Amino acid sequence: MTLHYRHVDVFAGRAFTGNTLAVFPDDAGLSTGQLLAITQELRHFETIFLSGAEGSEDVTARVFDLFEELDFAGHPVLGAAAVLHERDGTPGPRRWKFHLMDRIVEVSTRRTTTGYHAELDQGAPEFLATAPREDRDEVAAALNLSGRALADLPLRVVSTGLRYLIVPVVTDLAEAKIVRSDFAELIGRYGAQFAYVLDVEALEGRHWNNDGVLEDVATGSAAGCVGAFLAHHRIVPVDEVFALRQGRFTGRPSRVTVLPQGSPDALYNIRVGGDVTMVARGTLDVLPE
Helix, strand or coil, X not given: CCEEEEEEEECCCCCCCCEEEEEECCCXXXXXXXXXXXXXXXXXXXXXXXXXXXXCCEEEEEEEECCCEECCCHXXXXXXXXXXXXXXXXXXXXXXXXXXXXXXXXXXXXXXXXXXXXXXXXXXXXXXXXXXXXXXXXXXXXXXXXXXXXXXXXXXXXXCCCEEEEEEECCCHHHCCCCCCCHHHHHHCCCCXXXXXXXXXXXXXXCECCCCCCECCCCHHHHHHHHHHHHHCCCCCCCCCEEEEECHHHCCCEXXXXXXXEECCEEEEEEEEEEEEEEEEEEECCCCC
């Protein structure tokens, strides 16, 4: 049995930039272990597997990183929607409904001169715990930063599906990296799953796996949290699109569009989008046992 996939770059207006992704339009009923093994074999940061997509706008999707299945992720859903639009062949805009592990999200797609543009409704954000002021220097040091690098804003956990501790800075973004082996436990104090370092003046960010080994090129799930954080603190206006940059330090510059909707104190949706470029097609001739 063979399995076909599409290799795309997300948050990229041209190939070989942005965040790479493998999209399998048909998961062929493979087990969780098999899907994880395929993801690890291909070595993309994340891989998405679809079922029920043929001829339907309703799609069941499973997303894996190199370690486990994820409840939610932004760039795989955006990339997969673009692949579905390409396969469908419709010249006009399309809208898709993705059934993920714990939620349903909607994605709109349209053609561009270089590929596709996809936008994801992440829904209303949740503003959760704030790191106490006495912890600010400790969190900064864990990210190889001094306390002076931090902006005069709270270190706040925000969720639009995954819980990110937003660490706002005004300088030294290039120096940021995770330098504590117990980083997951540190941010877990505040109920966060991950951290995102955000330069609030340059509108540029960085994110890593909690072991600090892999830096993500562009993080769609975090971009929604960033949009909510910036709009809530009136750094960006609501109901206006802004661009969040990421990936410069990995050599794959990326551009994420973010649209906070509502009012600063009552945001009802965050739309996250980006360009998707088609790069390659592939076939697995052998499947994992």
